[in-house]
Amino acid sequence: MELVFVALPVALVIGGAALAAFIWAARDDQFEDLDTPPTRALFEDLPAGGDAGLGSKGDATPRTGVSATANERGSA
DSSP, X not given: OHHHHHHHHHHHHHHHHHHHHHHHHHHTTTTSXXXXXXXXXXXXXXXXXXXXXXXXXXXXXXXXXXXXXXXXXXXX
């Protein structure tokens, strides 16, 4: 029963904070254009002089340390 006296106020504070964040975002027009930002990344040009995340050889190998595919490792 003592847990209810702690958990209920905590839940109400978290819910109130989420509601306040939503109201702030709605008033600040954060939900105005939901379609353009995801497609903008697909159609932007590469930055001038930048490597756009390509590997050191200039190929499409990412720098994130992703391992080679099965064909590159030689296994079938």
